[in-house]
Amino acid sequence: GAVVSQHPSRVICKSGTSVKIECRSLDFQATTMFWYRQFPKQSLMLMATSNEGSKATYEQGVEKDKFLINHASLTLSTLTVTSAHPEDSSFYICSARYGQGNYGYTFGSGTRLTVV
């Protein structure tokens, strides 16, 4: 149980275009989802916390107009990288909290974004 499906797993796009990454909770309702970015050989950097039906909360230094987050339903959150540039190339991972209490976090399989 508590599976999060993330798509696409890999995407290559041209500079200036936008890319949407989807994160779906398959067997539970996720009121809160988290979006992380990971550079090679580095830890996960939290970009934003996505709450169903309300605006996302962005971490300091993350451009909200560049990384658009939409959490319109209890099972789907999307991250759109707008006007992508090569420096946006990275591994993006979503996570969702599940269950009662504060102990259940499940992660998507990640999206490798390459901007050329």
Next chain:
Amino acid sequence: GEDVEQSLFLSVREGDSSVINCTYTDSSSTYLYWYKQEPGAGLQLLTYIFSNMDMKQDQRLTVLLNKKDKHLSLRIADTQTGDSAIYFCAETGNQGGKLIFGQGTELSVKP
């Protein structure tokens, strides 16, 4: 602020035990976690420990928590080549339930 630190590399021989260490700063964390990440993949939850526990064992994995020293460790018994991966410790911190990750420890298991 919240901070989680780990050593970056660990190399062991197959069959030996591996011990990965982690220190954290936020004493209000309710749960502490160990995740495994294989190349190009997401994170897989290995185990977690509630902050009022000292030890938790699950098959080959043993987690030790020293709350006084804010030190967490993961011991993998009989380490196999398939255990080669990056291991992250994480705490929940005190702000909105987000996970705070350490830098990750790259475990290399040599045959």
